[in-house]
Amino acid sequence: MNDAFDFRVETEQAADGISVLAVSGEVDLFTAPELKVAAQQALDAGATRLVVDLTATRFLDSTALGVLIGLVKRVRPLGGDLTIVNTDPTTAKTFTITGLDEIFTVVATRDDAIAALAG
Numbered sequence: 001m002n003d004a005f006d007f008r009v010e011t012e013q014a015a016d017g018i019s020v021l022a023v024s025g026e027v028d029l030f031t032a033p034e035l036k037v038a039a040q041q042a043l044d045a046g047a048t049r050l051v052v053d054l055t056a057t058r059f060l061d062s063t064a065l066g067v068l069i070g071l072v073k074r075v076r077p078l079g080g081d082l083t084i085v086n087t088d089p090t091t092a093k094t095f096t097i098t099g100l101d102e103i104f105t106v107v108a109t110r111d112d113a114i115a116a117l118a119g
Helices: 034-043 062-078 089-098 110-118
Strands: 009-015 020-029 051-062 079-084 105-107
Touching: 009 034, 009 110, 020 034, 020 062, 020 110, 034 051, 051 062, 051 089, 051 110, 062 079, 079 110, 089 110, 105 110
Parallel strands: 020 051, 051 079, 079 105
Antiparallel strands: 009 020
16 A cells, blocks of 8 residues: 555755755655655755655655665765664664665754754
């Protein structure tokens, strides 16, 4: 069953040049494009540092991981970066198995993510 109906991305400006994308629900083949659009809108608005808050996310598939990798590739040449907030052990294991924990900075709270990008 696809829970695309409860998928949501809320964007907020956390600090100068830092946008937070709070993602909830499942990020999969059907919903990942919405995450990509929200991130593009944040970049178009001047953000170069992104926090992707996955605290309320239940599932990520390979399409979602591809979107996150694409975001890193877009912001780093701009002098920016991407930090992920995650507390889910399954998602953490996915990052570890795929080696993405070496590409992304993964922290436990939104405040830690903002601090990592602000510093």
